[in-house]
Amino acid sequence: MPWRNAMLPIHFFKIILKTNLERLKIPNKFTEIFEGDLSNPIFIKPPDSTKWEVYWIKQNGEVWFEKGWKKFAQNYSLDYGNMVVFKYAGTSELDVIILGQSALEIDYTENLDQIDDDEPVSDQNARQKSLLLSPRPHKKMRSEEPTQRTSSLNLPKEAKAKEVAEKFISYSPFFTVSIKNVNLTKNYLCVPDLEGVIENKKKQVRLQNGKNSWNVNLLCRLGPTSTRRFCAGWNLFARENKLLPGDVCVFELLNKEDSVFKVHVYK
Known part of the structure; x- marks a missing residue:
């Protein structure tokens, strides 16, 4: 009417x-x-x-x-x-x-107000945001076959995280994060600089653990120093994987094109 x-x-x-x-x-x-x-x-x-x-x-x-x-x-x-x-x-x-x-x-964006929003989100993608999904199979191009062992993209300060980062064996890019209480009470997780690994813009990544995967927003603040964080979807991932303060997570990039990270959790 x-x-x-x-x-x-x-x-x-x-x-x-x-x-x-x-x-x-x-x-x-x-x-x-x-x-x-x-x-x-x-x-x-x-x-x-x-x-x-x-x-x-x-x-x-x-x-x-x-x-x-x-x-x-x-x-x-x-x-x-x-x-x-x-x-x-x-x-x-x-x-x-x-x-x-x-x-x-x-403020769930933690003042990350300088975000590249030039990629519209379709209704189909929106319905999938932060919902539990089945991992999609992906192929590696022959040029992507591993040739050399990689090191963590960051060097954690915490002793346990540092030890995990040094012992972790991978031929793909990865970074290592020690989970803090703030990462479980707030809806974000700071991640290291991923320049050359993931484009410097707002995007959706997939975090895979076991047979399940979760869609999570990766936000960035542009400026003299680039700051990146997992935001929307991170809280659900942390809850359903029962993360606790002191846990160490290794995020291993399995598929650069689709931004798929395999998450290894060390209790």
Whole structure:
């Protein structure tokens, strides 16, 4: 109806409780007006430019986010007292911002504001972001066959990580990171300079461990020094691989074209 469009965009918010981390009830007033216009699934889009596919169901006259919501909540470390503000503009997307217990917006990009965004994300790729995927087979071109053992692209300071880096045998580029508590409570992991290995731009990489793989955003800040971080998707990878502070991860580049890293975890 025309009068609906006059109300757009519209905002609503939800306070995060322990009871709505797996499914989230949408305000009745909102669904009374817009339920007939909502796509299913709908895409939740936080400021880090990722899109999360979430399906909703209707029970006893109420609309609930179910499939996909738990993954979103886990990836952004939603917890008791957080507030999620939704903005609906009559499309298949809900823009969201997440406020912490301090009532300030949480910056999941860690101020990485100088990002190359010239690669649009298709809906198909967006639906796969940070979801658990089956690894795709890949071929090595004959020119890519290993010829010489490589060394870690970085030299960790921590004794355990340094020992792992020195003993790790590979003929592909790799880097070594010691996991800290901040890497598990925040949605990022700093990685070393990958110049000459991965192009210096925002992109999606695949982290593979065992038979499973996860899509993760690799962001960079351009300037006198280049800073790179795994962001969206990293939290889910860390959770599902049960990473703990003090663990050491070796990221071995298996496929440069598709940006596939095999992750070796040392407890």
